[in-house]
Amino acid sequence: xxxxxxxxxxxxxxxxxxxxxxxxxxxxxxxxxxxxxxxxxxxxxxxxxxxxxxxxxxxxxxxxxxxxxxxxxxxxxxxxxxxxxxxxxxxxxxxxxxxxxxxxxxxxxxxxxxxxxxxxxxxxxxxxxxxxxxxxxxxxxxxxxxxxxxxxxxxxxxxxxxxxxxxxxxxxxxxxxxxxxxxxxxxxxxxxxxxxxxxxxxxxxx
Amino acid sequence: xxxxxxxxxxxxxxxxxxxxxxxxxxxxxxxxxxxxxxxxxxxxxxxxxxxxxxxxxxxxxxxxxxxxxxxxxxxxxxxxxxxxxxxxxxxxxxxxxxxxxxxxxxxxxxxxxxxxxxxxxxxxxxxxxxxxxxxxxxxxxxxx
Numbered sequence: 001x002x003x004x005x006x007x008x009x010x011x012x013x014x015x016x017x018x019x020x021x022x023x024x025x026x027x028x029x030x031x032x033x034x035x036x037x038x039x040x041x042x043x044x045x046x047x048x049x050x051x052x053x054x055x056x057x058x059x060x061x062x063x064x065x066x067x068x069x070x071x072x073x074x075x076x077x078x079x080x081x082x083x084x085x086x087x088x089x090x091x092x093x094x095x096x097x098x099x100x101x102x103x104x105x106x107x108x109x110x111x112x113x114x115x116x117x118x119x120x121x122x123x124x125x126x127x128x129x130x131x132x133x134x135x136x137x138x139x140x141x142x143x144x145x146x147x148x149x150x151x152x153x154x155x156x157x158x159x160x161x162x163x164x165x166x167x168x169x170x171x172x173x174x175x176x177x178x179x180x181x182x183x184x185x186x187x188x189x190x191x192x193x194x195x196x197x198x199x200x201x202x203x204x205x206x
Numbered sequence: 207x208x209x210x211x212x213x214x215x216x217x218x219x220x221x222x223x224x225x226x227x228x229x230x231x232x233x234x235x236x237x238x239x240x241x242x243x244x245x246x247x248x249x250x251x252x253x254x255x256x257x258x259x260x261x262x263x264x265x266x267x268x269x270x271x272x273x274x275x276x277x278x279x280x281x282x283x284x285x286x287x288x289x290x291x292x293x294x295x296x297x298x299x300x301x302x303x304x305x306x307x308x309x310x311x312x313x314x315x316x317x318x319x320x321x322x323x324x325x326x327x328x329x330x331x332x333x334x335x336x337x338x339x340x341x342x343x344x345x346x347x348x349x350x
Contacts, residue, residue: 109217
């Protein structure tokens with residue numbers, strides 16, 4: 001059987017393209033690339049704000065609150081150096097709130113970009129399956145496949161949160177930063193993914 | 207809104223790249239895991255090598271992004287969820303041929319059945335908070 005990858009870019013071009021995106025993203029946005037965390041941010045937007053907690057409406061209000069808390073903790077003398085510290089902290093926190101709202105747009109972009117890719121490369125439209133091996137594994141009934149995908153998706157969502165990252169945040173950026181947690185998690189999910197594939201191979205390919 | 211546009215643009219670019227790499231292709235992923243095809247290993251090796259070089263250039267020459275904010279370099283030490291989480295994720299990856307990003311790319315490539323994976327990811331992500339707080343009672347890991 002012809003390998004599926006023959007329909008795509010050569011590996012070296014693909015590798016260069018991924019690296020360009022991974023390096024350009026922090027250069028422009030100040031953040032490192034990571035997709036699974038964005039799903040969490042997306043949910044964050046729908047989570048109710050904790051009841052009874054302090055609520056601030058502006059950077060000035062936040063700054064006043066930070067200064068008051070600082071004075072309470074360290075005494076008034078901690079504020080001698082005018083209010084520069086408070087301003088910086090308030091700016092950082094409002095920027096954080098802003099990026100919490102804007103970063104999940106990346107997810108919408110992933111869909112748009114792949115639609116464009118499908119259009120320019122004339123991908124055959126197959127809505128009810130993911131491919132030949134998928135049909136072999138789950139049969140021709142798309143309901144079976146959809147249920148399996150939901151359970152798998154649930155594990156992907158939960159597992160990436162527990163591990164603190166996914167194939168992009170750990171596998172691409174974390175590994176490239178030599179972070180021990182990323183190296184361990186990446187090695188673990190690759191090994192597990194391969195083991196699952198071999199198990200399916202043993203079950204369905206006979 | 208302007209910032210949202212930057213993230214939208216990068217997402218679009220990354221989605222296009224992942225799609226043209228076959229990184230979201232179920233069959234290509236399966237053939238990689240079975241060591242029948244080294245295409246995606248090649249992509250991973252080239253991209254990792256170049257990203258290491260690119261990051262070291264960034265660290266040496268830039269401290270802040272084009273938007274003016276400091277570039278945040280993540281610290282990702284080994285923690286209690288590193289192996290458990292990766293095993294759970296790895297099973298999901300092996301079954302569906304998708305990770306969080308490529309599930310969306312599969313949908314964009316016309317495989318509407320992958321919407322099921324996407325919904326699962328959202329529900330699984332939402333399940334994390336109650337699990338970690340009420341069942342495991344671990345400290346929450348932030349994803350910087």
